[in-house]
Amino acid sequence: MPGARECAFPVGPPPELLVYLDWGASSWHLSGALRLPPRSGRATARSLTCAALLYRFVAEEWLLTVNDLKHFAYCEAIVYLTHRMGVRETPTEYMEYGREVEKEEHVQQLLKKYKVARVLRGVHLVSRELRLTGAPDFILVTKLGELIPVEVKWAEPAPRGRVKRDHVVQLAAYALLMERTWPGSRFSVKRGVVLYLKPSPKFFEVPLTAEDKKAVLDMLKRALDVVRGRAEPRKRARCTGCNYHAHCPFRSYQ
Structure with a gap:
């Protein structure tokens, strides 16, 4: 070459x-x-x-992370840039503050609502079958044995008080990982929770349907094709507020 x-x-x-x-x-x-x-x-x-x-x-044998899928749902080019070109996002002050937020104090509010028996943190899930790995912020284990993934976001919800699409993808991906890897269990993860901390803390319960999970499996297959060079990322209609913009050959100015 x-x-x-x-x-x-x-x-x-x-x-x-x-x-x-x-x-x-x-x-x-x-x-x-x-x-x-x-x-x-x-x-x-x-x-x-x-x-x-x-x-x-x-x-890692071509494993993608759940964060990769979250980024892919927002813009397919990000996963191409990080995996094919080795570009890494420069953390901003905004991002660093989000990492430092004391998340536990907010999650305590969920214990009574969901009749939680245990709160797990730092659980790293790996599925060679899916070629996917990730660690949700929290996993709630209810008294009935239900598992509920929880993500805490230093961000605002989507317009009209909706959960952002990439965050639904993230929860559905964690649900798939939990269903595939949780020891000694055969179950379906039917819901997740997103906590948006801006403008003020607010929880959103997200139903996780079979259709959501099928969409994530299809997205995972396409993302793997992109990082392996078998497909090019689709362009967004317009690029806004992206920390990868300067490195991206697929950026749009329209």
Whole structure:
């Protein structure tokens, strides 16, 4: 490939197992896994990106995250940029504040309403079958054994007091993961909760139907096609307020 560059990193035992990736035409291409003598180089920004993509493509076997799907529902190009071009979003002060919000104090309000027996946090769900992974902010376990994923957003709801589409996608994706991976259980996750903290905290219960989950499975299939280079992302009608705008070859000005 003209102008391509190579980099190699160990990806696990044995340490001499290396994977080469060529950088060319603004995309990464996996070209092989070989037993070669170790080699090292200066840690440039491009080689660090290469390392990140090795982890994604090799160690995680093409797993997407639920956040990837949330971004894909908002704009398909974001997942292309992060997975195919190695672009990472620069955290803004707004985003950092959202991460630091004390979420537990708000979730306490749900305990009585849903007759919660346990509140779980930091539960990382992985499904090789779905090629999907993610960790909801909270999982409520009710006294009847129902599981309810909860997401807390430092944001406002959609106009007319509705839950944003990408947040419904996020909850439905968590529901699929919980149904596939929860130990010793056979059940359907039928609802989730989104808490919007702006302009003032407000909870929204979201029904999670079979149609919602089927739509997410279809979206996941298309997202995997995009990150594998089998399909191009669809363009949004208009780009607004996107932190990836400067790097995006698919941006629209209309």
